[in-house]
Each structure stands twice: as structure tokens, then as C-alpha cells.
Amino acid sequence: MIQIQIFGTKKCKDTAKAVRFFKERGGVKIHQIDILEKPISKGEFNNIFRSVSPEECINRDSQAFEKLQLKYIQFNPLDKLLEHPEITRTPIVRLEKNATVGFQPDVWKKWIGR
Helix, strand or coil, rough: EEEEEEEEEECHHHHHHHHHHHHCCCCCEEEECCCCCCCCCCCHHHCCCCCCCCHEEEECHHHHHHHHHHHCCCHHHHHHHHCHHHCCCCCCCEEECEEEECCCHHHHHHHCCC
């Protein structure tokens, strides 16, 4: 059985769509993590960054990003993601060493072979 990790939030519609995508295909065990309740660790981010860039993981359109006024300063993406999980772009979906950011069903279909 394939085991997928989905990092997201309860309010994120794309996270809900990702969960539904994998549930509809069967044979996939889903481990869903709400990043506002249990933020992504530094080690986990480093694993994710093997597949996607730190910049891709930042939701520059979020209210939190705007509130923190991050568009006006230079910052280390990993440090800000660890400090403020609410600026994370979701869902982050992980299968072993592969990861995606955002809703990407075409990639996920290749992962699970359907």
C-alpha cells in the first residue's frame, strides 16, 4: 500500500481536494497533517526541498504574508516557514522522496500509477 503525507490546513480547499483525490483511488494510505496544529519540522522541510524550492512553499498571496509585510524585506524562506507556518502554501503532498506544492493531480496520478 502506498502511503501519502498531506500537509495542509482545515480551511484549505486544495488540501481537501488532495485528500479526496487519493481517497477516490483506493490503495493509498493518507497521513494528513494540519500544519497550524503541528507545524512542519526543519528536517521535514529539508526533505520536501529535495523536490521543490523553498520559495514554492511560501504563499505570497496569503493574508499572513501580507500582515507580516514580508514583501518588503529579504528573508530566509526556511526560517520564516518555521516561524510562521500560516504562510505555507498548501497542500504539500509527499510520497517517499517526492513532493509537490499545490493541487497537482497529474503528478500524483504518475506516483500511484493511475
